[in-house]
Amino acid sequence: MAKLDKVKVAVPNDTTNEARALTLLEKNGFFKLKADAGLTATAKDIEENPLNVSVDEVEAAQVPNVLQDEDYAVINSNYAISAGLDPMTDALAMEDGTSAYVNILVCKDGNQEEPKIKALAAALQSQKVKDFMDENYKGAVVSVVENPTDGYDSSIDYDALNGETVSCAATPAPHCEVLEICKDILAEKGITLDIQEYDDYIIPNNIVEDGQCDTNYFQHQPYLDDFNAEHGTHLVTVAGIHVEPMGIYGGKQDSLAPIEG
Numbered sequence: 001m002a003k004l005d006k007v008k009v010a011v012p013n014d015t016t017n018e019a020r021a022l023t024l025l026e027k028n029g030f031f032k033l034k035a036d037a038g039l040t041a042t043a044k045d046i047e048e049n050p051l052n053v054s055v056d057e058v059e060a061a062q063v064p065n066v067l068q069d070e071d072y073a074v075i076n077s078n079y080a081i082s083a084g085l086d087p088m089t090d091a092l093a094m095e096d097g098t099s100a101y102v103n104i105l106v107c108k109d110g111n112q113e114e115p116k117i118k119a120l121a122a123a124l125q126s127q128k129v130k131d132f133m134d135e136n137y138k139g140a141v142v143s144v145v146e147n148p149t150d151g152y153d154s155s156i157d158y159d160a161l162n163g164e165t166v167s168c169a170a171t172p173a174p175h176c177e178v179l180e181i182c183k184d185i186l187a188e189k190g191i192t193l194d195i196q197e198y199d200d201y202i203i204p205n206n207i208v209e210d211g212q213c214d215t216n217y218f219q220h221q222p223y224l225d226d227f228n229a230e231h232g233t234h235l236v237t238v239a240g241i242h243v244e245p246m247g248i249y250g251g252k253q254d255s256l257a258p259i260e261g
Helices: 015-027 060-069 077-082 115-124 127-137 172-187 203-209 221-231
Strands: 007-012 046-048 053-058 072-075 091-094 102-108 165-170 192-197 215-220 235-243 247-250
Touching: 007 015, 007 060, 015 053, 015 072, 015 221, 015 247, 053 060, 060 072, 060 077, 072 077, 077 172, 077 247, 102 115, 102 203, 102 221, 115 165, 115 172, 115 215, 115 235, 127 172, 165 172, 165 203, 172 192, 172 215, 172 235, 203 215, 203 221, 203 235, 215 221, 215 235, 221 235
Parallel strands: 007 053, 007 072, 165 192, 165 215
Antiparallel strands: 072 247, 091 247, 102 215, 102 235
């Protein structure tokens, strides 16, 4: 297959996910980035571009919606799944499971030791959640919990939490789906999990910062670090839960052959 005269690629436009997407594209031969581009790389850091790649920066949740207009798009697994794509079969290339971009449970600094937040963290680190990820996502969502538990933390007085509610803001898939498993685990102890669904990367952090919501579960650590630095928020990681390998998907192209030549 002949190479294209110009290659259009959509990537997420938030700082860390754009850098992550560009790194994946570089590894698959689309272009070469400057050596010092790092975790804040943008399209301006493309140093060598023999394929004439044009990068379109799009809000992460909207990248699947522009796929048909692009030759390729780099999509976060959660948004790929929500759009009906199967990362393991539809992606033309993916990050491996050792990605440093671990999705985390987050709360406002100072609330990490609240029993109900620790109870939610314990539920997320359960064997039931790991099994759910393995069975339903088959490698598109990978647990990073080294020693999954029964879902309960022995340091918590669960009797004192009976009747309590813990809230968590999350993106639809896989996060809200995973939280449904946690809801059942917590319900056995009389705790209600209020799952609040949002389809963006801004509101879930803002409502935890201002106290409207106890926690959120949608982002990876580099994104949180960047968000805190940019917005002056005081959000911290409670626990690392899983990774979602980012993938390159075909729009107008159905393979990487035009890139490989």
